[in-house]
Amino acid sequence: MMPVLNFGIHHQVFIPAVPPDWPGGFWWHWLFFTVVIIAFVLTMVMGAIYIERRGMGRMQSRLGPNRTGPFGLLQPVADAIKVLLKENIVPVKADKLVHWLAPVVAFAPALMLFAVIPFQDGALLADLNIGILYIVAISSVSTVGIFMAGWASSNKYSLLGAMRNVAAIVSYEMPLVLAIVGVVLIAGSLSLNRIVIAQDIPFILLQPLGFFLFFAAGCAEINRSPFDLMEADSEIVAGFHTEYSGMKFAMFYLVEYAEAIAIAAIITTLFLGGWRGPLLPPWLWFVTKVMAVFFTMVWTRTTLPRIRIDQLMALAWKFLLPLAVINLIITAIQVLASWPDTLPWTLVMIIVNFTILAVLVLLWSKFFFRLGWGRIEV
Amino acid sequence: MALKTEPFVLNMGPVHPSTHGVFRMRTTLDGEVVVDIEPIFGYLHRGVEKLAEQRTYTGIIPLTDRLDYISSMNNNLAYCLAVEKLAGIKVPERAEYLRVIMAELQRIAAFLIAVGAFLNDCGAFFTPFMYMFREREKIVDLLEMVSGQRLTYNYIRVGGVSQDIPEEFLPALRTFVAQMPGFIDEYDRLLMQNEILLARAKGVGILTREQAINCAASGPVLRASGVKWDIRQADPYSIYDRFEFDIPTGTVGDCYDRYRVRVAEMRQSLRIIQQAMTQLPPGPVKAAVPHLIRPPVGEAYAHLEAPKGELGFYLVSDNSIAPYRCHIRPPSLINLTALRDMVRGWKVADLIVIFGSIDITVGEIDR
Numbered sequence: 147m148m149p150v151l152n153f154g155i156h157h158q159v160f161i162p163a164v165p166p167d168w169p170g171g172f173w174w175h176w177l178f179f180t181v182v183i184i185a186f187v188l189t190m191v192m193g194a195i196y197i198e199r200r201g202m203g204r205m206q207s208r209l210g211p212n213r214t215g216p217f218g219l220l221q222p223v224a225d226a227i228k229v230l231l232k233e234n235i236v237p238v239k240a241d242k243l244v245h246w247l248a249p250v251v252a253f254a255p256a257l258m259l260f261a262v263i264p265f266q267d268g269a270l271l272a273d274l275n276i277g278i279l280y281i282v283a284i285s286s287v288s289t290v291g292i293f294m295a296g297w298a299s300s301n302k303y304s305l306l307g308a309m310r311n312v313a314a315i316v317s318y319e320m321p322l323v324l325a326i327v328g329v330v331l332i333a334g335s336l337s338l339n340r341i342v343i344a345q346d347i348p349f350i351l352l353q354p355l356g357f358f359l360f361f362a363a364g365c366a367e368i369n370r371s372p373f374d375l376m377e378a379d380s381e382i383v384a385g386f387h388t389e390y391s392g393m394k395f396a397m398f399y400l401v402e403y404a405e406a407i408a409i410a411a412i413i414t415t416l417f418l419g420g421w422r423g424p425l426l427p428p429w430l431w432f433v434t435k436v437m438a439v440f441f442t443m444v445w446t447r448t449t450l451p452r453i454r455i456d457q458l459m460a461l462a463w464k465f466l467l468p469l470a471v472i473n474l475i476i477t478a479i480q481v482l483a484s485w486p487d488t489l490p491w492t493l494v495m496i497i498v499n500f501t502i503l504a505v506l507v508l509l510w511s512k513f514f515f516r517l518g519w520g521r522i523e524v
Numbered sequence: 525m526a527l528k529t530e531p532f533v534l535n536m537g538p539v540h541p542s543t544h545g546v547f548r549m550r551t552t553l554d555g556e557v558v559v560d561i562e563p564i565f566g567y568l569h570r571g572v573e574k575l576a577e578q579r580t581y582t583g584i585i586p587l588t589d590r591l592d593y594i595s596s597m598n599n600n601l602a603y604c605l606a607v608e609k610l611a612g613i614k615v616p617e618r619a620e621y622l623r624v625i626m627a628e629l630q631r632i633a634a635f636l637i638a639v640g641a642f643l644n645d646c647g648a649f650f651t652p653f654m655y656m657f658r659e660r661e662k663i664v665d666l667l668e669m670v671s672g673q674r675l676t677y678n679y680i681r682v683g684g685v686s687q688d689i690p691e692e693f694l695p696a697l698r699t700f701v702a703q704m705p706g707f708i709d710e711y712d713r714l715l716m717q718n719e720i721l722l723a724r725a726k727g728v729g730i731l732t733r734e735q736a737i738n739c740a741a742s743g744p745v746l747r748a749s750g751v752k753w754d755i756r757q758a759d760p761y762s763i764y765d766r767f768e769f770d771i772p773t774g775t776v777g778d779c780y781d782r783y784r785v786r787v788a789e790m791r792q793s794l795r796i797i798q799q800a801m802t803q804l805p806p807g808p809v810k811a812a813v814p815h816l817i818r819p820p821v822g823e824a825y826a827h828l829e830a831p832k833g834e835l836g837f838y839l840v841s842d843n844s845i846a847p848y849r850c851h852i853r854p855p856s857l858i859n860l861t862a863l864r865d866m867v868r869g870w871k872v873a874d875l876i877v878i879f880g881s882i883d884i885t886v887g888e889i890d891r
Binding site for chain 2: 202205206207208302303306309310371372374375381382383447448449450451452453454455456457511
């Protein structure tokens with residue numbers, strides 16, 4: 147075991163999981179993982195773009211891009227080259243500095259999220275013992291960048307999109323965090339690596355409602371369909387990035403997919419057992435699960451229409467939030483009751499939890515809250 | 525502390541993903557809420573009515589193709605009906621049946637685009653649109669078989685149709701008519717009962733029965749408001765009195781009703797095609813019409829049920845080879861007049877959905 151990195155205070159910031167036994171210790175670890183994360187995110191984004199474009203093509207009874215390289219595998223590269231060669235246009239009345247800064251502000255947090263996500267046991271940049279809090283805090287920083295973009299473009303579509311984005315983030319943070327708390331209660335740790343280690347069975351089985359809530363709120367947080375009304379192309383053209391072109395647009399494009407991958411990675415880590423799995427190497431399990439979650443997002447995008455801004459708000463406050471609170475209470479009772487850790491008991495718990503999910507979702511979607519009911523003035 | 529907001533003006537279009545062409549809406553918004561809109565058009569004005577005054581009666585048919593370019597057959601037919609009324613030309617039996625088959629095929633194609641684009645406006649990311657284009661492609665193939673064109677057919681002529689159908693047409697049509705009901709069921713399964721679609725379309729943009737009648741709306745927009753008015757039955761032209769079909773109507777007059785009426789119309793059109801196909805008689809397909817038609821001095825108005833509503837042509841003849849005046853009654857333009865009443869008080873997102881549910885083609889509005 148390497149000595150614990152201790153900033154001279156009583157509190158341990160980094161928990162050494164599988165220690166990096168390289169010369170240089172911490173700094174080599176830091177450098178290595180920074181490079182790995184950037185390479186990983188960019189590769190995954192390319193994979194995600196490929197999956198999205200091809201998968202969407204298949205679902206829409208067309209072929210999708212298949213001319214660049216074998217099976218169109220080089221399509222993301224072609225996209226990237228195209229977008230890099232485009233002219234960079236800044237509106238005359240734009241706030242130049244903010245307009246320039248916005249993509250950077252939006253992009254940095256998307257990368258930073260990956261710092262605490264374990265790719266396999268201990269393979270992560272910083273095993274913060276407050277990993278989840280870090281994720282919750284960082285994931286909302288992108289909003290600042292998006293609002294900067296919307297404000298600086300001096301375009302009304304951009305501003306509408308940015309306002310919608312802020313409204314959505316403010317509302318959806320709440321169910322998102324409450325959904326996580328259930329997992330934390332069961333795992334007994336805020337460290338993502340510990341949470342994965344605690345998952346002898348994936349938490350989706352013990353926390354189906356939490357998974358459902360987190361997935362919905364996560365989709366809303368990163369503007370994936372059916373909550374993509376911040377960049378609703380049929381309404382407000384492209385939302386906050388209407389006035390962006392060239393590399394700056396590429397950055398936003400990257401943010402969009404990097405955040406989708408990040409949410410997929412967090413879902414994988416919290417609910418799907420992270421890197422754990424039989425036979426295959428852990429990192430491969432991790433990548434497979436992330437891509438499976440991302441594929442579900444592509445699936446919903448091709449299937450569902452978009453909801454309206456007031457319906458989005460109502461969904462957050464009247465549907466997701468009450469369910470998140472109920473989920474938290476039920477989980478707390480279950481944890482306190484501390485059922486025997488044997489297979490039959492676990493099976494019973496799984497069945498009970500899924501029944502609770504079905505009953506609650508049915509109750510809310512059929513009786514307490516209907517999407518079309520009433521209008522709230524924004 | 526009371527926060528003060530003030531409305532701002534947003535120009536939607538003429539270049540916007542959801543304005544279905546070069547159409548502009550000068551919207552006044554209070555945050556997300558639509559306070560007022562002013563439709564502005566004229567970006568696609570080609571002066572079709574004036575051009576028509578300098579062309580022969582036959583030469584105008586290609587112009588009509590370019591009015592509502594996604595239902596060219598119906599435009600051809602409406603114009604030819606007007607000329608035939610003016611010149612008193614009798615159309616052979618077989619040609620009448622072929623006209624009905626083509627017009628109804630074109631109706632289905634136009635409704636497929638209307639419904640697909642509407643669902644796209646609701647935010648379904650191109651999937652329903654692509655599904656519907658898959659079947660529209662089959663219709664376009666059929667129409668290409670008879671006319672050689674895929675968009676502007678120029679098939680229906682004064683006194684009949686331009687040429688008889690090729691022998692492979694009827695088997696292909698039979699296959700299509702047999703398959704299509706299954707595909708329509710598939711569209712229904714796609715999104716009909718979807719909670720989000722219901723929330724977005726039900727009760728949104730209600731056009732009451734009175735409003736619809738007062739603004740002279742026609743077609744699915746009128747029928748969705750509960751008015752049972754279809755020119756094919758109210759004032760039968762061609763041979764529509766020989767076919768049996770229902771007129772689907774809505775009850776509330778909201779976007780959802782307009783969408784449902786269009787889907788139901790597809791089924792009725794299939795029924796008509798089925799009947800016309802079995803009754804199709806042999807014989808000539810074109811009456812002996814002189815190349816340069818000189819109708820007697822007079823005027824004539826002929827109208828028909830186009831996919832968008834009542835399409836009318838008003839022709840005045842001064843016994844020359846070109847009409848003295850040609851006026852077109854475009855259903856899109858008249859239906860559009862109801863837009864302002866429908867959208868006020870709704871949100872920007874609803875504006876797009878309501879606008880999509882009216883189903884306009886700018887080529888027809890601007891003429």
